[in-house]
Amino acid sequence: MELNEKSVKKLKEDFPIFKNNPGLVYLDNAATSQRPSIVIRALVDFYEKENANASRGVYTLAEKATERYAEARKVVANFIGANPNEIIFTRNATEGLNLLSYTLTSIIPQGKNEILLTEMEHHSNLVPWKQLAKSEGFKLKFVKVKNDFTLDMDDLKEKLTEKTAIVSVTHVSNVLGTINPVEEISRLGKEKGALVIIDGAQSAPSLKTDVKKIACDFFVFSSHKILGPGGIGVLYGRIELLEKMKPFNFGGGMIKKVTLSETEFTSPPERFEAGTQNIAEAIALAESIKYLEKIGLDNIHDWEIELVNYALKKLKEIEGIEIYGPSENKVGIISFNLKDIHPHDVASLLNDSGIAIRAGHHCAMPLMNRLGVVGTCRASFYIYNTLEDVDALVEALKKVMEKFGK
Amino acid sequence: MNHTEIPDDMYREHILELYKSPSNFGELEKANHEATEHNTICGDEITVQLLTENEIVKEAKFSGSGCVISMVASSLLTDKIKGMKISEVLKLNQKDILKLMGIKVTPARIKCALLPLEAAKRALE
Incomplete structure (x- = not known):
């Protein structure tokens, strides 16, 4: 099944978590995924x-x-x-x-x-x-x-x-x-x-x-x-x-x-x-x-790439954002920092908009040292995420920047 | 739910102002107590340095890097404990810190708010 904005919205109905948490933008899939009712x-x-x-x-x-x-x-x-x-x-x-x-x-x-x-x-x-x-x-x-x-x-x-x-x-x-x-x-x-x-x-x-x-x-x-x-x-x-x-x-x-x-x-x-x-x-x-x-792993990866590329394009418009990740051969994970704003502050403020991202060292402290940061913000996508979710993330990040007077 | 609305429970104006220009940030020339605490979730470090005389805190400064919550808590705490008896500082708890900050802190962020207090207590113990 090819995944696109329309088919994904339909597929999202298989996941009760979204019915029970209206408006939830779940972007912490690298930590854990949500479960369809069949599971x-x-x-x-x-x-x-x-x-x-x-x-x-x-x-x-x-x-x-x-x-x-x-x-x-x-x-x-x-x-x-x-x-x-x-x-x-x-x-x-x-x-x-x-x-x-x-x-x-x-x-x-x-x-x-x-x-x-x-x-x-x-x-x-x-x-x-x-x-x-x-x-x-x-x-x-x-x-x-x-x-x-x-x-x-x-x-x-x-x-x-x-x-x-x-x-x-x-x-x-x-x-x-x-x-x-x-x-x-x-x-x-x-x-x-x-x-x-x-x-x-x-x-x-x-x-x-x-x-x-x-x-x-x-x-x-x-x-x-x-x-x-x-x-x-x-x-x-x-x-x-x-x-x-x-x-x-x-x-x-x-x-x-x-x-x-x-x-x-x-x-x-x-x-x-x-x-x-x-x-x-x-x-x-x-x-x-x-x-x-049934959906097909290749279709899932293709959709992740579409989401991640769309997100990267829009995130790069935010001044002072630093993105950590390769330009190709990747999955639907984006790590980033907003200039001089602690990742936990970003995650807490995004939470106020119903957006769940991960912030911190992601149980990879040696890599944080290598990157020269204490932590990063991480948005990770999966099969039920939409382009609208990406838009919500980008809008909320812009608000965070405003909040900090940047 | 409106995606772009950011209610400012934790990030009120006075908190952000204090974050931009905290009190007592830096190092003491003469300190007789010092301790560093780490936040295991994000790897942040806060060091508190204290100068005590006759069981009373005379000077207090903090250094390190952290989020808004931990930096603001550090600033407020170091202000608060100057002039306090060591025994009183050791009695301070989570409630006192939240009262100082005047905001609600979500459960996942309590550790950030308590980091400087833990450092101060360990320095004095």
């Missing part, structure tokens, strides 16, 4: 009609829950071009990265002791590795961000060595909207024998993902940013690797056999899903994916 209903339906624990009971209801959970895993696998046994349900993208930081040491070859990240990582793809570096003696290296807000690939090539154990890079920057060349990064990483992890939290919402084409070893994303429920996320791992990795959590549902002296673990993906899973959430996530696929 909300999937949660309620499961609890009202089908609730039972999956993978355990032998009665009809439990068998049904098991089946629905397995179906959801298939939908997710298909969404990113993986096999179902390569899909591990986590709590969110952050937990996926934490899982890896706890378990990868079991498959890293001797002599490799470096982890390569970038200056544009979200804290979720930074802090777990800093902890690992501290506890296991890994050395962290960071690929520089160029003045055009893209990754310095020459710097990456220089910093990638035979000693690199892990390369973990965000697919899309949550601040700049930059799309990183993940296929090239994966290829370069593999050439040096490193494990390649892609943080897809910001790319999964609007870029068609094919993990086999990217050829990464691991890929993580969150459900709540792609119209799905909170509390569930996805970790993709190449099956050959998952089979060699030690579990992250221990408990029920992840064992083959337990005696008082020994425990034998089951195969992936169950090995990494100890305890009762988020069954309803997995089913609802599958609904959100079907909803997105």
Whole structure:
């Protein structure tokens, strides 16, 4: 379905939040998306009609829950071009990265002791590795961000060595909207024998993902940013690797056999899903994916680009605005600052006009240092945003400037 | 809802005026108490420097960068505590700060308003 001002307004009716908050201009989609009623209903339906624990009971209801959970895993696998046994349900993208930081040491070859990240990582793809570096003696290296807000690939090539154990890079920057060349990064990483992890939290919402084409070893994303429920996320791992990795959590549902002296673990993906899973959430996530696929990821990205280009054109008319982001290869995220006005003041004043944007460091403090700012304002678009929303943003920003006598 | 209307609950005239020319911004030549507080949401930093004599605050200045709310709160607080007993300063709370500011502060911004008080208290403890 092609997205345009008219079709988007129609599609917006699928989202109850806008009925319940008339006039809301929601431009904080990089933080979390809104949910269509079909996803909300999937949660309620499961609890009202089908609730039972999956993978355990032998009665009809439990068998049904098991089946629905397995179906959801298939939908997710298909969404990113993986096999179902390569899909591990986590709590969110952050937990996926934490899982890896706890378990990868079991498959890293001797002599490799470096982890390569970038200056544009979200804290979720930074802090777990800093902890690992501290506890296991890994050395962290960071690929520089160029003045055009893209990754310095020459710097990456220089910093990638035979000693690199892990390369973990965000697919899309949550601040700049930059799309990183993940296929090239994966290829370069593999050439040096490193494990390649892609943080897809910001790319999964609007870029068609094919993990086999990217050829990464691991890929993580969150459900709540792609119209799905909170509390569930996805970790993709190449099956050959998952089979060699030690579990992250221990408990029920992840064992083959337990005696008082020994425990034998089951195969992936169950090995990494100890305890009762988020069954309803997995089913609802599958609904959100079907909803997105019906519209088409390419159509979604095209609309984001139309919104972002329209916004950039209009924002540049505001005197004293500074915009942080690349001119191409980006998603619907714009970071900016108004001259000498603190981002939080801008966000508070926009809130008075019913406009929700994010302000602050966006959990990317090293990137803020690189940009030489304490924080930025960030407007991020998704499928229900209209050109009118952009107009409202620009008008309100002009009022903010007036308010501060600029 | 009118998109372009900006009601000025937090950003009233007196607040914006004070933001443009705050009192006590800078550093003390002689200070015997000092502390810096960070706002974890935005990364802002406010440093409060104090000079005390006989358990009384004689001089107070603040430095750093921040939003309207934290800068104005810093200005008002440093004015307020000059001449106060240390024990009284330590008793100041959120209500006192909001009363000083004379505005409603939304929940997400309370931390901004309290930043200088937290710094002052830590400096004196």
